[in-house]
Amino acid sequence: xxxxxxLPLFLATVALIAGAALASVNYFTLPIITRREQxxxxxxxxxxxxxxxxxxxSLNRVPESGTIAAAAELSAKGIIDYVMYENKSDDSLFGIVxxxxxxxxxxxxxxxxxxxxxxxxxxxxxxxxxxxQETPTYGGVYLNDLDDIITGLPADDEAAFLTALNQYKxxxxxxxxxxxxxxxxxxxxxASHYISLLEDAS
Amino acid sequence: MKQKIxxxxxxxxxxxxxxxxxxxxxxxxxxxxxxxxxxxMGLAVMIVLMMTNLIISLLRKIIxxxxxxxxxxxxxxxxxxVVDMLMKAFTPELTITLGVYLQLxxxxxxxxxxxxxxxxxxxxxxxxxxGFGTAFGYLISIIVLSLLREIIGTGSLTFVNPFTNATxxxxxxxxxxxxxxxxxxxxxxxxxxxxxxxxxxALSMLISSHKKRRKxxxxxxxxxx
Numbered sequence: 001x002x003x004x005x006x007l008p009l010f011l012a013t014v015a016l017i018a019g020a021a022l023a024s025v026n027y028f029t030l031p032i033i034t035r036r037e038q039x040x041x042x043x044x045x046x047x048x049x050x051x052x053x054x055x056x057x058s059l060n061r062v063p064e065s066g067t068i069a070a071a072a073e074l075s076a077k078g079i080i081d082y083v084m085y086e087n088k089s090d091d092s093l094f095g096i097v098x099x100x101x102x103x104x105x106x107x108x109x110x111x112x113x114x115x116x117x118x119x120x121x122x123x124x125x126x127x128x129x130x131x132x133q134e135t136p137t138y139g140g141v142y143l144n145d146l147d148d149i150i151t152g153l154p155a156d157d158e159a160a161f162l163t164a165l166n167q168y169k170x171x172x173x174x175x176x177x178x179x180x181x182x183x184x185x186x187x188x189x190x191a192s193h194y195i196s197l198l199e200d201a202s
Numbered sequence: 203m204k205q206k207i208x209x210x211x212x213x214x215x216x217x218x219x220x221x222x223x224x225x226x227x228x229x230x231x232x233x234x235x236x237x238x239x240x241x242x243m244g245l246a247v248m249i250v251l252m253m254t255n256l257i258i259s260l261l262r263k264i265i266x267x268x269x270x271x272x273x274x275x276x277x278x279x280x281x282x283x284v285v286d287m288l289m290k291a292f293t294p295e296l297t298i299t300l301g302v303y304l305q306l307x308x309x310x311x312x313x314x315x316x317x318x319x320x321x322x323x324x325x326x327x328x329x330x331x332x333g334f335g336t337a338f339g340y341l342i343s344i345i346v347l348s349l350l351r352e353i354i355g356t357g358s359l360t361f362v363n364p365f366t367n368a369t370x371x372x373x374x375x376x377x378x379x380x381x382x383x384x385x386x387x388x389x390x391x392x393x394x395x396x397x398x399x400x401x402x403x404a405l406s407m408l409i410s411s412h413k414k415r416r417k418x419x420x421x422x423x424x425x426x427x
Contacts, residue, residue: 007269014273018280025284029291036294111302129298136239136301137232137388
């Protein structure tokens with residue numbers, strides 16, 4: 001057979017077999033990965049808002065939240081949805097956790113920064129890293145420390161929020177432009193939405 | 203049997219990919235900041251290297267020489283993707299820790315080098331041993347580097363089970379006030395690797411000069427006799 005036909009045919013066959021192998025492994029692992037991610041998200045809600053068993057009984061998870069997609073202006077920034085917890089006694093807002101997904105240093109759409117950010121009592125309650133493919137010694141370090149940086153910062157003070165992030169980068173001589181390019185606007189969009197909910201409630 | 207042991211010793215120690223051939227240093231430097239991530243990376247490379255060596259060796263007689271490199275790349279990329287998917291499913295925390303370096307095993311030159319130099323020319327069992335030996339050398343190197351970096355950089359040593367995320371041990375070696383945190387950073391990785399390479403080179407030079415002196419002494423003794 002002509003070499004120009006035989007060689008591409010061989011390469012295509014190898015690619016086809018490899019593709020079939022990948023598809024079968026994906027078939028078995030995808031449900032496990034999805035289940036684990038959902039478990040991580042559920043654990044994140046309780047952890048970020050510091051909801052223990054005793055507190056859980058006095059709270060309501062607002063049923064429609066978390067299933068309804070975030071508003072257009074929020075989703076444009078990378079916030080997918082949110083989960084609200086209300087006090088059973090007076091239906092007042094206890095806390096809220098936003099689920100987000102933005103592209104970071106690794107621009108491959110299948111490797112986004114998946115995160116949760118929580119708010120309670122008018123401040124950032126914490127940040128939870130669900131998954132990411134950032135460079136471990138740059139973006140990875142930043143994402144790991146983000147919870148410590150933003151927890152307790154007022155959700156209505158953008159200047160304080162940005163100052164805290166810049167101070168951290170200066171103190172650690174860290175440049176994470178690509179990691180935070182979309183993440184920081186997403187976090188602030190969530191904070192602004194939370195504040196607007198608080199204002200609506202009052 | 204002796205030949206198999208020789209293959210293992212050669213690929214793991216005499217031709218150690220990190221300290222002798224200086225291959226695949228990017229991932230070694232990046233993921234050796236802690237013992238847990240180093241062990242995870244080392245094991246991931248071991249699985250990939252053994253699988254690719256085995257597959258390429260099995261197919262070596264039917265892969266046309268003209269397209270062997272693209273075929274190797276397909277095999278290596280597929281194997282790494284399989285390992286990545288399995289790790290995402292069963293060791294998600296470790297996947298986050300290793301970050302992009304897990305997928306970058308695809309372009310780790312150790313894998314391609316062993317495929318081209320050894321697996322494409324040798325029997326499957328020998329290739330499997332070579333893959334294991336090379337990866338074992340990589341694992342030892344990354345563990346040594348991570349031990350030094352974590353201990354000097356933090357004053358303690360912690361190992362986390364990648365499957366359960368539970369801490370297996372956490373030892374405080376010395377007060378964290380005396381730790382040199384630079385060693386956990388990228389700069390520290392280069393410094394430690396440089397010092398280790400210098401020490402290994404000095405040691406090997408010492409051994410070879412000692413051997414040379416012994417040989418000369420034997421020749422002189424033989425001449426007198």
